[in-house]
Each structure stands twice: as C-alpha cells, then as structure tokens.
Amino acid sequence: MLEKETHNFEKTVIVGIVTQLQDEDKLNEYLDELEFLTYTAGGEVVKRFTQKMDKPNPKTFVGSGKLEEINYYIKDNEVKTVIFDDELTPAQQKNITRELDCKVLDRTNLILDIFAQRAETSYARTQVELAQCQYLLPRLTGMWTHLERQRGGIGMRGPGETEIETDRRIVRDRIALLKEKIKTIDKQMAIQRSNRGAMVRVALVGYTNVGKSTLMNAVGKSEVFVENKLFATLDTTVRKTVIKNLPFLLSDTVGFIRKLPTQLVESFKSTLDEVREADLLLHVVDISHPDFEDHIESVNQILQDIKSADKPTIMVFNKIDAYSYDKIDETDITIEKTTKNFSLEDWKKTWMSKLGDKNTLFISATEKANFEEFREKVYEAVREIHITRFPYNKFLYPDYKEAIENE
Structure with a gap:
C-alpha cells in the first residue's frame, strides 16, 4: 500500500476481477499499479473490490451482487469515484454509472487523465x-x-x-x-531529427517511474523534470552528451506501462519514433520493484510492436540502493541476509546479469553508484557504432591517416 499525505485526495475505490486469464496474484499486481495511478492522478484508494468470474459481465463488468456491495459501500463512505482496472465498454460504463450514481472511470480513462495533467x-x-x-x-x-x-x-x-x-x-x-x-508537427520533428546529422542516437526506454529522467540528468547534465509518480515525463527530451570526447545524442522517452491504451500508443507515435530511429537502447529497469520482470516483458513487447526489439541494447538495472534481499532467489547469490551489503560482484552472480547478453549494468542513478562502469560501457557501445559511421575519426581511430594510405 502507498503511504500518502492525506490532504486534497479524492476518495476512490478500485475494482478488478480474477478470470481464467488473470489469477489472483496477477490481479493484485495490477491493482497495486492502479492504486499508484490513482495516487498520481490525485486520488486516495480507500477500498478494493475483487470478484472471481469466468469473464467480465457484458452489462456491468462485475456481477449484480458485487455491484450492489460496491453501491452500499460508496454511499456509506461518501466515495465519489469508482475506477475499474480494465477498459469498460460504452454500454458497461453507462449501466454502471446508472446503478452507482457516481463518477465511473476505467484504467484507460485514468491514464488519459494523468497524461492530460502532465502535458506541458x-x-x-x-x-x-x-x-x-x-x-x-x-x-x-x-x-x-x-x-x-x-x-x-x-x-x-x-x-x-x-x-x-x-x-x-x-x-x-x-x-x-x-x-x-499532429501530422504537421510530426513532419517538423522528422526534419529536426534529420538535421541532427549522422550522430549516434541513444534512447532511454523502460517502464514508467524507473528513473530514466534521473539517469538522463546525471549523464547528460540536463534538467529533466523528475518526480516519484507515474508518467512524470511525457515530452521527449534530446540532449547532446559527451563521454571521453565522444559526442552522441541521448533521448528520454515517455515511460511504458502494462495495458497502455491503444489511443495513446497511436497519438504518441512521434515519441516512439525516437526509439525507432535510435542506434542504441538503454533499457532501464527499476530493480527494487517487485514486478520488474513483468515490466521488462511489457517493454520488450512494445519494442517488438514498434519493430525495435532487434536494436543493440544495454540492460541498466537501476535503484540498487533501494533493493531488498527478499527479492533475490537464495540459489542465485550466497551472502548474509541484509539489505545493504550487496557488492557489484554479488549482483553479477545473479540471473539478472545474463539478461542483456553480457550488456548488463547495475547502478543507482540518484547515488551515482557504479557510474564509471556505466559510462565506460555506454562509451564502448557508442564508439563501436561511431567507428562504422566515421571510420577515420581521429579521436577514435588514431591510425586513420595510415588506414587511408593503405586503401
């Protein structure tokens, strides 16, 4: 559960169902995320309602008995908003609103509301x-x-x-x-991207709230807005970054999320173009989150959808300073059970180190832990791409004059 300040929050209940395709553990994960989304939008979840069903009721999503239970609760506790974890059909939303006589939202509506708040x-x-x-x-x-x-x-x-x-x-x-x-702006942004020349492009991708903007601030010395809420960053930020005299473009993109509304995927296609046109991806993962494996899978699925899954990728496990021991399988690592004594060697012994085909890093963007290895690995990856593009660059290819003479 989230610890929140108690002022100015809208009292809310959330609703989800256990089905053949979604067991109770998975539902609880989604409801945890829905609660964080609600908090980000300015709400306070005072109650969760769940029900086991083969499939959603086509008229009211949940059964009539459960809807009556929700109705009694919101009337007794003066709750004004009910949020459902899945997208409601127009008919379901209409019927539920008539029964409950309050504001009825679904996950898609909630995410759209957060985006509307965050759009600068x-x-x-x-x-x-x-x-x-x-x-x-x-x-x-x-x-x-x-x-x-x-x-x-x-x-x-x-x-x-x-x-x-x-x-x-x-x-x-x-x-x-x-x-x-949007078509007009997309053309302008495409021209901007083409005007950046042949510089190597690196894109930060990852689930929402994993620390991409914090990492960009630390690496690119930019001032991207950072907050511990979902979708703190909507607009793509591109900064020229230099490591060891090697310049490249680093972009921060909107965070991904499970059950991302299709309307947003379509309307934010230009933001995703930054990912499509990147030469290297830094897939940032919040290793302190209990569901980080699902987050990785969700991001990989979206990358697959936008035909960017085959790009060179470095897995960056962030927030190692916030990690708890109980998230590690005891067979993966043999150290005393505390939360503060993980060395980088310990991290490298876990199964997570094998995810990125040896391109895996463990860092803390806020504490700048292991930043030297991070910068070195990014430099090597960018340098490899840069050399193929500029084979006779004097900074990267000291013998370039000799190479030209030998051709």
Missing part, C-alpha cells in the same frame, strides 16, 4: 487531446442519459438525439483537426 508542451497536449477524443466518441450516448432522450417513442422525441449527433460531429471534426495538427 503544445505537442503533448495535442497528442493527449486526440487520445481523449478517440476514447470519448463511442461513449457520447452515455453522457446524455440525464436527458432521457435515447429511448425514443411517445413524449421522448426532442433535442436529445440532436444534441448527441451534434456532439458526435463536433468530436469527429476535432479528431480530424488534431490529426492534421
């Missing part, structure tokens, strides 16, 4: 608004239920249907406008 630049705001409009369009009917005009028939003909159709047309027009705006 015009481009990020445009991307988020497009995703919100695409999410909103099929749900417009449910938003007009208070007019009771949807059913038609005697006494029910009137402005309701006209209002809905007008709103649909407005939203569709807005979506078309936003797509054109």
Whole structure:
C-alpha cells in the first residue's frame, strides 16, 4: 500500500476481477499499479473490490451482487469515484454509472487523465487531446442519459438525439483537426531529427517511474523534470552528451506501462519514433520493484510492436540502493541476509546479469553508484557504432591517416 499525505485526495475505490486469464496474484499486481495511478492522478484508494468470474459481465463488468456491495459501500463512505482496472465498454460504463450514481472511470480513462495533467508542451497536449477524443466518441450516448432522450417513442422525441449527433460531429471534426495538427508537427520533428546529422542516437526506454529522467540528468547534465509518480515525463527530451570526447545524442522517452491504451500508443507515435530511429537502447529497469520482470516483458513487447526489439541494447538495472534481499532467489547469490551489503560482484552472480547478453549494468542513478562502469560501457557501445559511421575519426581511430594510405 502507498503511504500518502492525506490532504486534497479524492476518495476512490478500485475494482478488478480474477478470470481464467488473470489469477489472483496477477490481479493484485495490477491493482497495486492502479492504486499508484490513482495516487498520481490525485486520488486516495480507500477500498478494493475483487470478484472471481469466468469473464467480465457484458452489462456491468462485475456481477449484480458485487455491484450492489460496491453501491452500499460508496454511499456509506461518501466515495465519489469508482475506477475499474480494465477498459469498460460504452454500454458497461453507462449501466454502471446508472446503478452507482457516481463518477465511473476505467484504467484507460485514468491514464488519459494523468497524461492530460502532465502535458506541458503544445505537442503533448495535442497528442493527449486526440487520445481523449478517440476514447470519448463511442461513449457520447452515455453522457446524455440525464436527458432521457435515447429511448425514443411517445413524449421522448426532442433535442436529445440532436444534441448527441451534434456532439458526435463536433468530436469527429476535432479528431480530424488534431490529426492534421499532429501530422504537421510530426513532419517538423522528422526534419529536426534529420538535421541532427549522422550522430549516434541513444534512447532511454523502460517502464514508467524507473528513473530514466534521473539517469538522463546525471549523464547528460540536463534538467529533466523528475518526480516519484507515474508518467512524470511525457515530452521527449534530446540532449547532446559527451563521454571521453565522444559526442552522441541521448533521448528520454515517455515511460511504458502494462495495458497502455491503444489511443495513446497511436497519438504518441512521434515519441516512439525516437526509439525507432535510435542506434542504441538503454533499457532501464527499476530493480527494487517487485514486478520488474513483468515490466521488462511489457517493454520488450512494445519494442517488438514498434519493430525495435532487434536494436543493440544495454540492460541498466537501476535503484540498487533501494533493493531488498527478499527479492533475490537464495540459489542465485550466497551472502548474509541484509539489505545493504550487496557488492557489484554479488549482483553479477545473479540471473539478472545474463539478461542483456553480457550488456548488463547495475547502478543507482540518484547515488551515482557504479557510474564509471556505466559510462565506460555506454562509451564502448557508442564508439563501436561511431567507428562504422566515421571510420577515420581521429579521436577514435588514431591510425586513420595510415588506414587511408593503405586503401
């Protein structure tokens, strides 16, 4: 559970189900993440509701008995918001809202709300608004239920249907406008990327809140916003970075997350272009998180989806200063059970060191622990790419004059 300050938080309950495809342990992991998402959005989770079902109820997601239980609880405790862990269909959202008479959100809606809060630049705001409009369009009917005009028939003909159709047309027009705006900005960003020349590009990728921005600040001496909340960074930041006189471009990208809304993947495609066009990926992992293995799998899946899984990659296990012993398999490492005495040699004996095909690092970005090895490994990887691009660079190839003469 999260430790939070108690002021100005919106009282919230969260709901999830155990199905054939999602056991209880996996559900609890997702609900932990949903609680952190809720906290990031400004809410405080006061209760969790779970139910075992073969599949979600097509009308109300959970069963009628569970919905009644939720209804009693929110009325007795003056809870104004109920958040479901999976994306609700427009019909489910409409039916649940009618039954509970409160604000009903799903994971997608919550993530979109956080993105809307976090969007600082015009481009990020445009991307988020497009995703919100695409999410909103099929749900417009449910938003007009208070007019009771949807059913038609005697006494029910009137402005309701006209209002809905007008709103649909407005939203569709807005979506078309936003797509054109994003297309224009994408072209500008593509030109910017091409103007960077042939410099080696390195992209930080990873799950949200793993410390990518902290690492970028430490390596690139930039001032990227950092906060212990999900999606602290939405806009891609690119900085020229130099290690041992070797310049390269380092970019920080938006964090990935499980069950990432498809609308956001589409609208943030330009951010993902930084990953697609990178020469080297630094896959940052929060080793202190109990679900870091799932996080690695989720990031690898998205990299697969955007056709970037085959790029040279260095696995960077971050936050070793926050690691607890109980997360390590006793067969992997033989040291006394404490939380503060792991040496780098101890880390290298674990199964994690084999994940990156020998390109694996263990660091702490905040404490700058093992930064020398980090900088050396990044330098070697960038140098290898740089030499193929600039074979006669005098800094990297001292005998370049001789090489030219021998050709």
